[in-house]
Amino acid sequence: MPERAGQQHGPRDLRLVGLRKAFGSAVAVDDLSLTIPAGSFFALLGPSGCGKTTTLRMVAGLEIPTAGQVLLGDEDITRRRPYERPVNTVFQSYALFPHLSVEENVAFGLRRRGRKDVKGVVAEMLALVELAGFGRRRPGQLSGGQQQRVAVARALINEPEVLLLDEPLGALDLKLRRQMQLELKRIQTSVGSTFVHVTHDQEEAMTMADTIAVMNAGLVEQLGSPRELYERPASRYVANFLGQSNCLDGSVVATQGDETLVEVHGVRLLVPGRLGPPGSPASLGVRPEKARALPWDAALPADSAVRDPALRNAIPGTVTDVSFTGLSTQYVVRTAWGEDLGVFSQNAGGEAPVLRGDTVVVAWRPEHTFPLAPASVVAEEAAEQPLPRPAVPPTMAPLGS
Amino acid sequence: MNRAVHAVRRHAVMAVGVLVLLYLFLPVAVVVAFSFNDAAGRFNFSWQGFTLDAWRHPCRVPGMCESVSTSLQVGAIATVAATILGTLLAFALARHQFRGRASTSLLVFLPMATPEVVMGASLLTLFVNVGVATGFATIVIAHILFTVSFVVVTVKARLAGFDSRLEEAAMDLYADEWQTFRRITLPLAAPGILSGALLAFALSFDDFIITNFNSGTTITFPMFVWGAAQRGVPPEVNVVGAAMFILALGCVGGAEVWRRVRAARR
Numbered sequence: 215m216p217e218r219a220g221q222q223h224g225p226r227d228l229r230l231v232g233l234r235k236a237f238g239s240a241v242a243v244d245d246l247s248l249t250i251p252a253g254s255f256f257a258l259l260g261p262s263g264c265g266k267t268t269t270l271r272m273v274a275g276l277e278i279p280t281a282g283q284v285l286l287g288d289e290d291i292t293r294r295r296p297y298e299r300p301v302n303t304v305f306q307s308y309a310l311f312p313h314l315s316v317e318e319n320v321a322f323g324l325r326r327r328g329r330k331d332v333k334g335v336v337a338e339m340l341a342l343v344e345l346a347g348f349g350r351r352r353p354g355q356l357s358g359g360q361q362q363r364v365a366v367a368r369a370l371i372n373e374p375e376v377l378l379l380d381e382p383l384g385a386l387d388l389k390l391r392r393q394m395q396l397e398l399k400r401i402q403t404s405v406g407s408t409f410v411h412v413t414h415d416q417e418e419a420m421t422m423a424d425t426i427a428v429m430n431a432g433l434v435e436q437l438g439s440p441r442e443l444y445e446r447p448a449s450r451y452v453a454n455f456l457g458q459s460n461c462l463d464g465s466v467v468a469t470q471g472d473e474t475l476v477e478v479h480g481v482r483l484l485v486p487g488r489l490g491p492p493g494s495p496a497s498l499g500v501r502p503e504k505a506r507a508l509p510w511d512a513a514l515p516a517d518s519a520v521r522d523p524a525l526r527n528a529i530p531g532t533v534t535d536v537s538f539t540g541l542s543t544q545y546v547v548r549t550a551w552g553e554d555l556g557v558f559s560q561n562a563g564g565e566a567p568v569l570r571g572d573t574v575v576v577a578w579r580p581e582h583t584f585p586l587a588p589a590s591v592v593a594e595e596a597a598e599q600p601l602p603r604p605a606v607p608p609t610m611a612p613l614g615s
Numbered sequence: 616m617n618r619a620v621h622a623v624r625r626h627a628v629m630a631v632g633v634l635v636l637l638y639l640f641l642p643v644a645v646v647v648a649f650s651f652n653d654a655a656g657r658f659n660f661s662w663q664g665f666t667l668d669a670w671r672h673p674c675r676v677p678g679m680c681e682s683v684s685t686s687l688q689v690g691a692i693a694t695v696a697a698t699i700l701g702t703l704l705a706f707a708l709a710r711h712q713f714r715g716r717a718s719t720s721l722l723v724f725l726p727m728a729t730p731e732v733v734m735g736a737s738l739l740t741l742f743v744n745v746g747v748a749t750g751f752a753t754i755v756i757a758h759i760l761f762t763v764s765f766v767v768v769t770v771k772a773r774l775a776g777f778d779s780r781l782e783e784a785a786m787d788l789y790a791d792e793w794q795t796f797r798r799i800t801l802p803l804a805a806p807g808i809l810s811g812a813l814l815a816f817a818l819s820f821d822d823f824i825i826t827n828f829n830s831g832t833t834i835t836f837p838m839f840v841w842g843a844a845q846r847g848v849p850p851e852v853n854v855v856g857a858a859m860f861i862l863a864l865g866c867v868g869g870a871e872v873w874r875r876v877r878a879a880r881r
Contacts, residue, residue, distance in 0.1 A: 276783050296786040309784035313802050322798075323788035368788065 225252030226287030228273065228376050228408055233282035235268050242268040244432035246282070250410060250425075252375075255402050257411045257423035259455070265432040266412045267306075270378050273410065274303045286375060297326070302369035303378040307385070308361050310353035316340070316364050317349035323372040339371045342401065359390045366398070370405060377402075379411040383418060395421050416456045420444070428452050449587045450497065459499040460555045461586060466496050473580065479551040483527045484580035497586040500527070502556035504582040507533065507545045507574045528577040531555065536570050543567075547576050643860055650853035657847030669850035676851045682839035683855055689751070689835060690819040693758035697819075698812040700759070701766025702804075708767070709774035726764045734761060735828035742829060749831035757829045758819040765818060766811035773807025820859075 228250040235243040243265040250256045258266040271277040273284055275296035284292045291299050302323065310319050320339055321332040340346050343363035353361055362382055369377055379398070383391045399422050402409045413419050419426050420440040428435045428443065428451070436443060436452045443456050453459035464478035466489050474489040475482055476496045489496040510530070534554070535546035538561075545557040545568060555576050568574055649659055653666035674680040707713070708720055726734065738757050742749055781803070785795040823837040830838060840852050 274787055276787070295791070296783070297789040297791050301787075303784070303787045305780055305784055307778075307780060309778065309780040311781060311784070311799060322785070322790070326789040326794060372788065 225406075225408075226289070226375060227252050228410070229283075229285040230269070230273070231283040231285060233269065233272060233284065234280050235265075235272060235277060236280045241432055243272070243279075246432070246434060248427060248434065248437070250376075250408060252408055253406050254424045255399065255409045255411065255422055257413060257419035257426045258429055259413055259416060259419040259426050260429035261414055261455075264429040266414075266429050267380055269429075270303070270380055270410065270412045273376065274301055274378055275299050276303075300375040301378060302372050302374040302376075303380060304362075304365045304369050304382045306380045306382065308353075308365040308382075310361055310364055310368070312353055314352075315349065316345065316351050316353065316356070319353065319364055320349075320368045320371055322368060327372075335371060339367045342370075343367045343397075358385055359394065362386060362394060363397075366401070370401065370407075373405075374407055376408045376410060379409060381413055382411075383413075383415075391418070398422060420456070426456075428455060430455075444501075446584050447499065447586070450499070453499045453584070453586060458502055458556060460502060460505065461497060461499045462553070463495065463497050466490055466492050466494050468492055474585075478529075479549070481529050483529075483583065485583045485585050486581055487585050489585055499584050499586050500578050500582055502544070503542070503558040503560070505555070505557045505576050505578040507547055507557040507559065507568050507576055509568060510573045510575060524579050525575070525577040526580050527583060528575045529555065530573065530575050533568055533570050533572045533574055536568070545574075547574060549576075646853050647857040647860065650850055650857045652850050652853075654850050659848050659850050659853065669854045673851045673854045676843075676849050678834065679836075679839055679843075679849075679851055679855070682834045682836045685751070685833060686820050686836040689754050689758055690816045692755050693762055693819045694812050694816040696755075696759045697762040697766050697815045698808060701763045701811060701815075702770050702808050704763070704767045705770035705774060705807075709771050709777075723764050723767045726761050727768075731761075731822075731824040735825035738825065739828040749829050751831075751833045753829040753831065754826055754833060754835065757825050758822065761822075761825060762815035762818050765814050766808075769811035769814060770804065770807045773804055777803060 230246055230248045230250075233243055233246040234241070246265075246269060258269060260266045268277060272279050275291070275294055275298070279292060282292070283290055286300070291301075311322065314322070317336050317340075320336045324332045324335065336349065337346065340349055343366055345360060345363055345367065348356065348360065348364075353364060356364065362385070365382065382398075383394050386394060395418060398409075398411075402422075411419070411423060423440065425437065426440055426443055427437045430451055436448045438446075440456075443452060447453035447456065447459065450459075450461050453461060462478045462483070464476045464483070467475040467477050467482060469475075469488055469492075470484075472486065472488070474485045474487060474496065476485050476489065476498055477483075478498075483498065485496070485498045506524075508525070529547075529549055531547040531549040533545055534548045535544075537544045540561065542561055543559045545559065547555045547557060549555060557576055649662075650669055651665050651667065652659055652662055653664040653668065655663050704719075704723065708716060708723075735757070738753075738760070739749070742753055747753060777800075781799055782795050785799045786792075790798060821837060822835075823841060826835050827838060827841075834842070836855065840848065843849065843852060
């Protein structure tokens, strides 16, 4: 990569402070505060209409916040014009200039800043996105994937401190999307700019980002690494937006050291962490792939005090659906109180097959349980994902898309 | 059997297509052919023999070349003015929300919908009432008036398909407002503006009715032809007509060749 022109300072964090944007009476982004570390790959994940694109546009300068600040390091860029910020965008629909060649599209930013000898840099950039030799074509003569790479090249060539990606892979088919995900990640690592990626695709966010902010209704629901968000979702919304979860509501029975005993319809489950005084409402969740469906006789009686920790949390139920996907078998187990629980069983061999109609125990380790904040109304609506989805392996489920 | 039906169908479409083209171009062909006619009498209506006389000395007919020059001047001024005004109007209508936008949109159509006779007569009434002597200036004013609408409609149609994200992308890539307009907006709107301008010129060059009301003693080419028709149209009029046609054809053909050469170079 060429030298980082126009950057006289070290890497700077992108900070959003109390950012708010209202369109008339509709609030798109509500008091959003985030620090995006320099050089990180950051994803804003949420369903359409959650305010993620508006946030991105405020960073780009295409939208002026109603309140709050956008800071690069200590420099306030809230009200700077788009062309006065060291920030470039890869637009959702690419927004390539149809009347200019690929070369001129890529060179556009450099030329506007008065750079004359752009040929070499442009060729280098096109090589980076594997489009050497396509320079003289028009955007209309390229495939979707190629256009997408031109859009990336056109933004990256300016060596922005922050590169904004607005659902840039949405228009591509699955295979190409995978390829571009890896490609973008590779480019980000080699260039070292801060990438802020807006997407509604949880899998895309998890594949690429170091840090994900899950947004909902203009607010950040949870912030963390993909693993943190997946293993310890804080809310029902996050638990179901990233992958799938079994969520249960109950009340606290007692606190045992660093664990809490929660009763759900008469079944006592152990949850890590302290969830409040006895009697207070508590919610918990477990991932379908962390749970097992065991034939009734294989599990110990539910009220036994000494048991295998892998069976410590156990809910009896009846298998109502079994679907074999090759990679795993997915069960739906109906509990005595009528709630459906999903169980994904890896096809590793060894476990006795369970059939529809069997009485089973859904069991999992206490440490795989995650406590959930009581569900809000908005989160409830967004989380209405049927569980489980047969025929799609859990990691590929296009939830929220 | 099936193949035969298919062949007939295909040729039927072809035949109809050729007939329609003939219908469209026959009058033009007649105009061009009769520009080479060695017309004996006052009228150039029957074929007398081939000659290049009219092409060699088109200006020997008194007043004709002056009228062509007048028409070209009127057309040029009216086109430039109408294109600028119409483009500005189209941008305002396509891009901005303002009070009275819907009614402006509607009013722009009015000059196109008004019968030319009505517009010509009312314009004359207006000029007489405010004491403006009719002549070259009033022709230009009238022509700008009735061509603006056509420019607005053409440019607006082009802007309707315009993706404003392209402008955002340009601004994101360090182009300020003026550069964005010059590098992105204008080049992309240019085909619309150009066809608007061509349309305005064609309408202006061709107009007789409105011009006739507001011309005073100035004579444009259509008025000259009308006047000449009373006494007999000389072949030189056909020369001007044929020349205009060939010029237009040359422009279109040239543009196509240029486009192909550019495409081949890539």
